[in-house]
Amino acid sequence: MSRKIWTDVDDYIVSSLFEADPVLDAVLAANRDQGLPAIDVSAAQGKLLSLLVRIGGAKKVLEIGTLGGYSTIWMARGLPADGKIATLELDPHHARVARSNFERAGVSDRVDLRTGPALQSLAALGRENAGPFDLIFIDADKPNNPNYLSWAMRLSRPGTVIICDNVIRDGAVLDEDGRDVNVEGARAAFSFIGGDKRLDGTAIQTVGAKGYDGFAIAIVN
Ligand SMILES: C[S@@+](CC[C@H](N)C(=O)[O-])C[C@H]1O[C@@H](n2cnc3c(N)ncnc32)[C@H](O)[C@@H]1O
Numbered sequence: 227m228s229r230k231i232w233t234d235v236d237d238y239i240v241s242s243l244f245e246a247d248p249v250l251d252a253v254l255a256a257n258r259d260q261g262l263p264a265i266d267v268s269a270a271q272g273k274l275l276s277l278l279v280r281i282g283g284a285k286k287v288l289e290i291g292t293l294g295g296y297s298t299i300w301m302a303r304g305l306p307a308d309g310k311i312a313t314l315e316l317d318p319h320h321a322r323v324a325r326s327n328f329e330r331a332g333v334s335d336r337v338d339l340r341t342g343p344a345l346q347s348l349a350a351l352g353r354e355n356a357g358p359f360d361l362i363f364i365d366a367d368k369p370n371n372p373n374y375l376s377w378a379m380r381l382s383r384p385g386t387v388i389i390c391d392n393v394i395r396d397g398a399v400l401d402e403d404g405r406d407v408n409v410e411g412a413r414a415a416f417s418f419i420g421g422d423k424r425l426d427g428t429a430i431q432t433v434g435a436k437g438y439d440g441f442a443i444a445i446v447n
């Protein structure tokens with residue numbers, strides 16, 4: 227099995243199940259043109275996030291790690307008219323590109339984009355009593371996964387769904403040597419979710435246009 231067939235099958239999924247989507251095509255083109263790395267979720271994964279928002283009836287969503295807003299737009303599309311997504315991004319250039327993508331996608335009124343270190347933005351959300359969020363998607367700097375999961379718990383309620391992206395990393399999650407900080411972050415997410423009795427979770431390995439990775443998903447008891 228190779229990346230070629232994973233990508234071809236992702237293309238098949240998209241062409242069979244999704245409407246043509248010039249807006250999201252333009253979003254990815256803008257990200258490329260502005261020099262953003264192509265580390266957003268795949269289309270199939272973005273649609274899954276959108277469906278999870280709808281399945282859970284989420285009205286308040288929190289995303290940590292915006293990049294150009296590709297995953298934000300997928301989730302915003304799953305929200306009801308009075309729903310809102312807060313999304314946190316460190317890099318001002320990424321945030322600028324994301325803001326113009328939100329305009330392009332017609333979701334600006336549903337998005338609260340906050341620029342700066344996510345730990346500071348999370349503290350501000352805490353002070354503002356912005357929670358509890360219904361769904362929280364963690365997809366930023368991986369070494370901070372345990373800090374983000376701690377904040378996710380503080381900003382949640384029983385029933386909140388927490389998703390943590392990129393926790394398989396080509397299977398490197400099995401490496402115990404501590405040489406890769408991103409792998410350490412993935413393993414820390416497993417330790418956190420497995421070790422907190424308030425959380426009931428699993429992880430799903432994925433292959434596709436973005437290679438071999440996976441996400442953890444948990445519900446707050
Ligand atoms: C994997 S990308 C997010 C991809 C996006 N969720 C998507 O799928 O379209 C990770 C983002 O987290 C941002 N980031 C890194 N460290 C951060 C921090 N301390 N606080 C907030 N954002 C951070 C990076 O600048 C980058 O844009």
Ligand SMILES: [Mg+2]
Nearest residue numbers: 267365391392
């Ligand atoms: Mg990711």
